Amino acid sequence: MKKLTIILSLIILNSLISYSQNLKKDSRPNILFIMSDDHSYNAISAYNNHLIKTPNIDRIASEGMLFTNACVTNSICAPSRATILTGKHTHINGKIDNHMPFDTTQVTFPQLFQKAGYETAMFGKLHFGNSPKGVDDFMILPAQGDYINPDFITKKGDTTITGYVTDIITDLTINWLEKKRSKEKPFMMMYLHKAPHRPWWPSPEKFKEFSRKTFPEPATLFDDYKNRGTAAKTAEMNLLKHMTYSHDSKIRPETLADMEKVEPSIIEIKNGFYGPYGRANDEQRAKYEPILDSINDYFKANWPSMSDEEKMRWKYQRYMQDYLACISSVDDNIGRVLDYLEESGLAENTIVVYTSDQGFYIGEHGWFDKRFIYNESFKTPLMIRWPNIIKEGSTNNEMVQNLDFAQTFLEAAQIKAPDDMQGESLIPLLTGNNKKWTRDAVYYHYYEYPSVHMVKRHYGIVTKEYKLVHFYYDIDEWELYDRKKDPQEMNNVYNDSNYANLVKKLKMKLGKLRTKYKDSKELDQKYIEITK
Structure with missing residues (x-):
């Protein structure tokens, strides 16, 4: 009898220990949401490798699912981010454009994660609001932020960090994952890059590397819009006519002042060159100056004698050199984070998402920027990795939107989504149950x-x-x-x-x-x- 009592006691004790361990360890998946700003799907080699190779971003697709028809509800930065956070169209959350205020009574999905026991964090570019809701820890760029020696808003006040913004945001992210988060809780991390948002200032190393490259032109670079309506004909985003010399192409104001007349005449953005570049210290400038000298010397010697066609082509190459150099840094740094997840053992139970806040024109139709419902700005890159759930190397062509992210993350974390969210969870698509997906059209x-x-x-x-x-x-x-x-x-x-x-x-x-x-x-x- 005594022996039986001891055995029963040991069984009960083991059960209690097991129960206690299960209480301590929450097995729900971690979520790492990675978003860049204005990243064209045509500048990701998983979609199209004619411009750049992005091996680290491609890893997420090759180890998970690549979406070929992902799109946004409103192709502009702050409204897109508001839609992602709330799971609602911009006319509902109030952030219809970059100027209208966000309705702060709206519930964001990080708040729901925080309430459900997740540890939450946000590092990088939020774009609107100085105090993100529902995050335990954050360091965010004020407004658009800067590429060089950026300022950050924190719970303890503003701070400036010396270095290149893409590297710094990654450093902050890895530091939080490694040293600051609770190991007993699952996490929901928003890792948000400024790049490749205009004006495109690459790191000195990437600036040197990419300024020597030449890139293929899009077939529609010299589009005349003859079979389109008024909107396409009157938009002001043409590379030749609207992309500025100093702010965008890195022509020093002094170079322009030395030249008698520069055509086409374009109104320069105030402090467009020295606003971003003025933040560089002497050591950083020493690395930038030789490349800037080369660009400016060429421009001064050749621009006056170029035809409009030659000028358009030169501007396109300058644009791609800087834009793609910024993306190359994003890809390198995403590789650092993915490597950390593998080395730390976190990868196995972490959903990794890569997307952009919208698409972007990189010379198609002669344009830069976004805003239109036309493909290059309407469609956005999207790839999701979820080990043991998503079939590796799979592709999906259903019409999905940034409207769907919140409900997808909530369902994956076993958190009930509010009834007023307007998206649809992507879980059926991620798990191969495409027949359960009924949407055949999206609204913009x-x-x-x-x-x-x-x-x-x-x-x-x-x-x-x-x-x-x-x-x-x-x-x-x-x-x-x-x-x-x-x-x-x-x-x-x-x-x-x-x-x-x-x-x-x-x-x-x-x-x-x-x-x-x-x-x-x-x-x-x-x-x-x-x-x-």
Whole structure:
């Protein structure tokens, strides 16, 4: 009897120890959300390797799932981030453009993670608000932030860190993962890069490397927009006519002053060159100056005699050299974080997401920037790795949006999503249950007009096959693109009689989507009035 009592006692003790250990260790997955700013999917080799190789970003795709039809609800920085945080369209969360205030009563998904026992952190670029909600620890850039010796907002006040912003954000991220987080809790980390946002200042090493490279031109670099509407013809984002010499192409103001006349005449951004570059210390300047000398000497000697076509090509190369150099640093640093996850044993139970806040024009249609519903700005890179859940090397072409991120993360973490979120969890797609995915169209709405780049207000519906767009405010124009026959979106077929029945169907479907997402003509007018 005594022996039996001892055995039972040992069984109970082991059960209690096991139960205690399970209480201490939360087995829910960690989430590492990596986002860059203005990263074109055409500048990621997992999508297209004609410009740059991004082996570390590609690792996430090769070890997880690559989405080929991921897109945004509103292609501009702060509104996109507000949509990601809330799982709601911008007309609901209030952040319709970069100027309108975010509705701070909105619940963000980090708050829900924090409440559910996750440890949360955010390092890098938030873009709006100085005190992110729902994060236990943060160091964020004020507004757009700086590439060189950036300032950071922290819970303890502002601080400046010497170095290159992409390296620093990564240092902060790895330091938190290694030394600051609780080892007993799962984590939700937002690792947010400033790069490759304009103005593109690479690290000195990448600046030297990439300034010697030449890149292939996009087929539509010299687009004349003849088969498009007013919006494409009047947008102010042409490389030749609107990309500035100092702020963008690294021509010193002194160089321009020494030249009699520089055509085309472009209004320079105040402190556009020395605002960012003035932050460099003497040691950093010593590394930048030889490359800047080379660029400026060439420009001064050759620009006056160049044809417009030659000038366009020169500007494109200068743009790509700096833009892609910034991306190369992002890729290197993502590799550092992925390596840390592997070495620390965290990789096995960590969902890793890579995306951008939207797409970006890198010379397609002669443009830079974003804003349009057209593919290059509407589509965004998205890849997700989740060991033992997502099949390695898989690809998905369903219509998914940044609207869906919050609900996806919440479901993965076994946290109930609020009923007023408007996205759909991607878990069925991640686990191979594509039949459970019922969405066949997405809704888009852009508001920031009149404003920089002068892209007109528009909303639209996009399916895998077609894109129907309504431009409004100071015009009333419709456009329709056949995405299969015309992937570069060069021909508006809205008035083509062969598409007449399709237009009717898509308009009806667009109306249903506007109702579903609680958008309307009345709301359009409200935002017109309050943004005048």
